[in-house]
Amino acid sequence: MxxxxxxxxxxxxxxxxxxxxxxxxxxxxxxxxxxxxxxxxxxxxxxxxxxxxxxxxxxxxxxxxxxxxxxxxxxxxxxxxxxxxxxxxxxxxxxxxxxxxxxxxxxxxxxxxxxxxxxHAPFKGLNRARFAVIEAAILLSRRRLLPSAEIEEGFARLRPLVDKTAGEAEREAWDWLEKARAESPDEPR
Ligand SMILES: Cc1cc2nc3c(=O)[nH]c(=O)nc-3n(C[C@H](O)[C@H](O)[C@H](O)COP(=O)(O)O)c2cc1C
Structure with a gap:
């Protein structure tokens, strides 16, 4: 790959x-x-x-x-x-x-x-909450292709990383994703 x-x-x-x-x-x-x-x-x-x-x-x-x-x-x-x-x-x-x-x-x-x-700016290291937001964003972007249970499981697995390691920006990004997931529980086409 x-x-x-x-x-x-x-x-x-x-x-x-x-x-x-x-x-x-x-x-x-x-x-x-x-x-x-x-x-x-x-x-x-x-x-x-x-x-x-x-x-x-x-x-x-x-x-x-x-x-x-x-x-x-x-x-x-x-x-x-x-x-x-x-x-x-x-x-x-x-x-x-x-x-x-x-x-x-x-x-x-x-x-x-x-x-x-x-x-343009220094890279200051990796962060698990940022990783979680990226993963959840990918899951959400595929919500019309994936079963909703798979998306919910993914969010449940990633949520603790945000709870443990997020700053303000990551928390806000996560909230946007959670709200969008709750508002559009699309099933696969
Ligand atoms: C981290 C990440 C990576 C993505 N990679 C792709 C990709 O390689 N190809 C794709 O079609 N959509 C990808 N998506 C979803 C697109 O951002 C989304 O479908 C978007 O609506 C397509 O871009 P558009 O605004 O130009 O239509 C990705 C989303 C995220 C969050």
Missing amino acids: PFIREAIVVTLDHRDRPHVAPLGLIERGDLVVIAPFRPSTTLANLERRPFASACYTDEVRVFAGCVTGRRRDWPVVPTERIPGFRLAACLAHDELEVVAVEPDALRPRFLCRVVHTAQ
Whole structure:
């Protein structure tokens, strides 16, 4: 299995406004692969404008805010070498240009070269509550594909990590996820 890095991807929409979405970026040698399931705004944006920034952040409210729809208007600043934007609150980011597309009816793959990399803030170590928020955000983003019992079990397993190790930001992110889970108990299609 390839190494996958959970990142915030910023693309340009049809009006050249930033679109912020969490995605798992697949490492393939020197290339970074973006693999959005259809339908997806990120996918449509990449087909139109083949550039994206991959933002590496410890601000987990961005992940939770996007998947719950609670907040998507995260501050961004212009990118340096590609048309577009990056998340303002990221520790580092890569600027990506799509160099090839592997078509697929369900999940096409956009193969990107790294045009530019920059660091903005120090990384201050790992945290279990942040991990729990990322895991729960992924579970919630798949709520139409997974049985609701599996999602509830996942949240129950992850909740103690938040209780034991969260700061204010992680607690707020977790609350958004819990509320969204309670409000939309979708069964798999
Ligand atoms: C950590 C994390 C990783 C994700 N990775 C992917 C991914 O690789 N592909 C995908 O289609 N959706 C992924 N999702 C779900 C997307 O964020 C979600 O489906 C989103 O709505 C798609 O982006 P859009 O806003 O461009 O439509 C991920 C969610 C999280 C929280």
